[in-house]
Amino acid sequence: QVQLVQSGAEVKQPGASVKVSCQASGYTFVNYYIHWVRQAPGHGLEWVGVINPSGGGTSYAQKLQGRVTMTRDTSTGTVYMELSSLRSDDTAIYYCARDQGWRAFDIWGQGTMVTVSS
């Protein structure tokens, strides 16, 4: 079936970097954009950015520009989201989600908890 499977939880110190993976299966990987969305504990959803798995083009939320990088590996059907210079307010569940073509997200990964703490 169509699914996105994410890597496991991470605990990082402030100032470090984290790289979260999202592996797609059950559909043609290069045909659908992948977005990343995060949710801090007890808070709402925040759009992080998007990658086009076909050409690799990206767009990022303005507040994360310069700290976030999204890449993909077409041989394994995996996208990656790397966030650097981590701060405590980056603590959140990070979700990858498939864009069904109308910039709406129909398939979601299970989420990856990233905790930033000293």
Added chain:
Amino acid sequence: EIVLTQSPGTLSLSPGERATLSCRASQSVSSSYLAWYQQRPGQAPRLLIYGTSSRATGIPDRFSGSGSGTDFTLTITRLEPEDFAVYYCQQYGSSLGTFGPGTKVDIK
């Protein structure tokens, strides 16, 4: 960046009642790129509506969306017990996406 505002923050209703949720944008949004999601505790969001008014696969017809420009609405005609959750609107424009802060629909 387009800012989305949702109202009310919390909606307290009984099963069987009608829910009307509002999403207002700081500037005009493409109707093609306005979506609604439901999120239950401990779960990932679920797509309900895309393109302002199209129901996603498997979404019951008690959910409907409408609107244009800067004002959009999600309507749930008869609340079922499983509909008590948080609802988010989301838009995409100029290569940037944003979500609203959410409306919690809880049991009165």
